[in-house]
Amino acid sequence: MTTTSPPESAESPETPGTPGPSAAPAGGVVLRASGLTKSFAGHAVLADVDLELRAGQVLGLVGENGAGKSTLMKILAGVHSPDAGTVEVGGEQVTFSHPVQAQQAGLSTVFQEFNLLPERSVAENVYLGREPRRRGLVDVERMHRDTEELLAGLGVTGLRAGQRVRTLSVAEQQLVEIAKAVSYDARVIQMDEPTAALAEHEVELLYSVIARLTARGVAIIYVSHRLKEVFDLCDMITVLKDGRQVTTRPAADLDDAELVRLMVGRSISSFFPDPLPGTEVGDVLLELRGAGNGYVDGVDLTLRAGEVVGIAGLQGSGRTELLEAVFGVRPLTRGTMRIGGRDGGRDVRPRSPRAAIRAGLAMVTEDRKATGLALNQTILDNALGVVRAVLPRRTGAARRELPGLLSSLEVSARAMDQEVQFLSGGNQQKVVLARWLATEPRVVLMDEPTRGIDVGAKHSIYELMRALAARGVAVLMVSSELPEVIGMSDRIVVMRDGRVAGELPAGSTEEQVLQVATGVTGATSATGVTGEAGA
Amino acid sequence: MSTLLRRGAPLTSTGIVLVLLALSLVVGFVLTAVEGRNFLSTGNISALLTGISILGFIAIGQTLVILVGSLDLSVPYVVSLVSVLAAGTMAGQDGNVLPAVLLALAVAAAIGLVNGAIVAYLGVHGFIATLGTGLVISGYLATNYQGSHGSAPRSFRLVGATQVGPVPVSTLILLGCAVLVVLMLRRTRTGHHLYAVGGNREVARLSGIRTSVPVLVAHTLSSVLAALAGLLLLARLSVGSPTIGSQGDYDLMSIAAVVLGGTLLAGGKGNVVGTLAGVAIFSVLDNVMGVMGVSAFLQDVVRGLVIVVAVAVYARREIDRRPARFERPTGLDAALQEAK
Numbered sequence: 095m096t097t098t099s100p101p102e103s104a105e106s107p108e109t110p111g112t113p114g115p116s117a118a119p120a121g122g123v124v125l126r127a128s129g130l131t132k133s134f135a136g137h138a139v140l141a142d143v144d145l146e147l148r149a150g151q152v153l154g155l156v157g158e159n160g161a162g163k164s165t166l167m168k169i170l171a172g173v174h175s176p177d178a179g180t181v182e183v184g185g186e187q188v189t190f191s192h193p194v195q196a197q198q199a200g201l202s203t204v205f206q207e208f209n210l211l212p213e214r215s216v217a218e219n220v221y222l223g224r225e226p227r228r229r230g231l232v233d234v235e236r237m238h239r240d241t242e243e244l245l246a247g248l249g250v251t252g253l254r255a256g257q258r259v260r261t262l263s264v265a266e267q268q269l270v271e272i273a274k275a276v277s278y279d280a281r282v283i284q285m286d287e288p289t290a291a292l293a294e295h296e297v298e299l300l301y302s303v304i305a306r307l308t309a310r311g312v313a314i315i316y317v318s319h320r321l322k323e324v325f326d327l328c329d330m331i332t333v334l335k336d337g338r339q340v341t342t343r344p345a346a347d348l349d350d351a352e353l354v355r356l357m358v359g360r361s362i363s364s365f366f367p368d369p370l371p372g373t374e375v376g377d378v379l380l381e382l383r384g385a386g387n388g389y390v391d392g393v394d395l396t397l398r399a400g401e402v403v404g405i406a407g408l409q410g411s412g413r414t415e416l417l418e419a420v421f422g423v424r425p426l427t428r429g430t431m432r433i434g435g436r437d438g439g440r441d442v443r444p445r446s447p448r449a450a451i452r453a454g455l456a457m458v459t460e461d462r463k464a465t466g467l468a469l470n471q472t473i474l475d476n477a478l479g480v481v482r483a484v485l486p487r488r489t490g491a492a493r494r495e496l497p498g499l500l501s502s503l504e505v506s507a508r509a510m511d512q513e514v515q516f517l518s519g520g521n522q523q524k525v526v527l528a529r530w531l532a533t534e535p536r537v538v539l540m541d542e543p544t545r546g547i548d549v550g551a552k553h554s555i556y557e558l559m560r561a562l563a564a565r566g567v568a569v570l571m572v573s574s575e576l577p578e579v580i581g582m583s584d585r586i587v588v589m590r591d592g593r594v595a596g597e598l599p600a601g602s603t604e605e606q607v608l609q610v611a612t613g614v615t616g617a618t619s620a621t622g623v624t625g626e627a628g629a
Numbered sequence: 630m631s632t633l634l635r636r637g638a639p640l641t642s643t644g645i646v647l648v649l650l651a652l653s654l655v656v657g658f659v660l661t662a663v664e665g666r667n668f669l670s671t672g673n674i675s676a677l678l679t680g681i682s683i684l685g686f687i688a689i690g691q692t693l694v695i696l697v698g699s700l701d702l703s704v705p706y707v708v709s710l711v712s713v714l715a716a717g718t719m720a721g722q723d724g725n726v727l728p729a730v731l732l733a734l735a736v737a738a739a740i741g742l743v744n745g746a747i748v749a750y751l752g753v754h755g756f757i758a759t760l761g762t763g764l765v766i767s768g769y770l771a772t773n774y775q776g777s778h779g780s781a782p783r784s785f786r787l788v789g790a791t792q793v794g795p796v797p798v799s800t801l802i803l804l805g806c807a808v809l810v811v812l813m814l815r816r817t818r819t820g821h822h823l824y825a826v827g828g829n830r831e832v833a834r835l836s837g838i839r840t841s842v843p844v845l846v847a848h849t850l851s852s853v854l855a856a857l858a859g860l861l862l863l864a865r866l867s868v869g870s871p872t873i874g875s876q877g878d879y880d881l882m883s884i885a886a887v888v889l890g891g892t893l894l895a896g897g898k899g900n901v902v903g904t905l906a907g908v909a910i911f912s913v914l915d916n917v918m919g920v921m922g923v924s925a926f927l928q929d930v931v932r933g934l935v936i937v938v939a940v941a942v943y944a945r946r947e948i949d950r951r952p953a954r955f956e957r958p959t960g961l962d963a964a965l966q967e968a969k
Contacts, residue, residue, distance in 0.1 A: 117673055192837070193835050193837075194836065194837035208829075209832045209835055209836070210832065211824070211825055211828040211832055211833075211897065213824070213828050213893075213897050213898035214824060214828065214897075216826070218821060218824075222821070222825055222832075222833070222836040222838070223822070223825075223837040224835070224836075224837070225821050225834035227818065230817075231816040231817060232815075232816050232817060232818060232820075232821060234815070262876075355816070379920050432730070453773045526813070
């Protein structure tokens, strides 16, 4: 099933001008990985994956969330060791017990989360741990000179070696990371979603840097969800799915539709419960018109009682930011927001989470350990935390209702005074839900509600969402798991670059969602603005 | 190619503290003149500089420890311990000065190494680690020394009394130490790695840095510099005292001076120049308020306000934001727009 070595005619036809696939002819093999396998806690996340990269080649690594891309990158970066399989760089077999060894072997990685010290200069970051010395002292002049040479070699002109990294934009910080990789004489540079945090015009700069690198014979492993970029840049494409290599082919032999089919390649099971009988779509509970702030723009959205609406989109497309805007974490600065309800509805633009909660909103955040729970406090204190802080008059009632609420959520805990840090991820998530349901919200915002929890707990959270809808609550859910979005949503709002790129009906396919999310084709239905995000 | 726009460099924290120091000197000059005294008289300058040296040594060490992401609360007890150990060893004999100084420095270095090892290898935060070692030392002192102990010979006392013009020798030694530490921070790998470990331990580790080394170095130097302060106090007072360190509140005052000097309490950012300016500001404040006859309690109020206001100013400048996609374009955006 797996294609071990790419055909010799790996070169893709060149698109004139930049951006385009690398101009350099592919040279000798610089990286060969065979049979890479890795399991975590008995769960196979990567099984028998092979890669081959030639000098000057760009290999696209694509797959859905959880397909094993990150694990593969981390093995090549020396962060994880593989359970089985070998890695050869320039014909020599290598094993890494520390990330620095990978870099020294010529394999550098630019992670999404930069490994930079914001308070130190560009040069100090590039040469961290390898500061050049002369007579025992750090040769700062040489360090600066070398850094500026590296940057000039990448075609970057406006960055000075002495600038503090904190003062740089994300795109500039990324250039510092790339310069650092080059300074190790990298023969292969892995880039993990390098454009996720970049604005449209900054992507062009990255393209030109990649073109310069490949012209020098550096091979690139390019990990991205954005299919357009993958086709723009890559000579070869490797598709991973569920930890296995689906295929490795020249980019020229693939098209968007085929690639998406290879990435998805499975049907949605009947894992998602149907709406409960008697669920009625009722009044408008949340309405946004032209809403925006620094992170999202021009958002129109209508959410009715009894609806479950999913928000899909790539990492960095503004999904979480939209929820945060509605919930007053990063308040809206433009447009209108209306919260409906029995009192006929009113215009509000919550300026703080406190105001949002008072208006009947609840938000289950993405990272329950950091922002959802006080881990060293008890179930009781966590479940009543929001009510006590914002709606103190409801505390008594919430306290009385809590046992019933927890048992309806099927929280398995010894007692309510157990600290939540000792609960499983699924039970913790249920406590988060209890914490919000105790406020009797009319609209529940959920960011990645089933991240990192087991199948059983997932299922009961889906059932809870259906139960909420049946009670007339509106649910707005962000998820990176396409099957989840498709399986649970009455409508799917797809975001791209901070705007709503389109809206899809229930029963849309993963291909359709991905196409809108990546901008391969425009939105297939009415509401969306399909234009590109401007600065 | 892109032209990346640089933002105009705003005043750094060190810049702010130097401005603050200049301001306090001017205010000091005026207020002293109002009292009919000369702020810049030889006597007053040497009083100012004398006020700087003891806390100066300790604060330089504290800067290193804070930069690496730790804290040193054991300094006052190291000061006291060094003072009695050295005074006892000297016992008034000129010939014993060198062994006494060496012993004092060695003991201090050992304490610093222990502090550093607890922080680096046992993963105990410096706050707790040095609180613990400080308590141990203070218990030892209380058990074994009652009242003043030993005595410094005349030759050693001269260190505390000699001046070159208006500048005490102790100030010159302090400046020498400061220059060496600045050199270490700017020009040695250990210095660079000290910032790296304090800034982000994991980034440092992933860059191949042995993260324990800068921690050990910072704590050892902190204790050794505290020992120099203890020796200087001994030279001035001529007898060792087991409580001299804790009377000076050197732990919290040195932390205050470091933070006033613009060093981040969380580590990874700051420098010795700022710290010395912070110490100097305290010295000027004390000096002026002393001349004006301000009560000791009010002096503390003023010091407290200065610390809080200064750090609040730094904090406002450091608020971190995720870059916005819409509104407030970054310098890069603006430049690229222009280039098109």
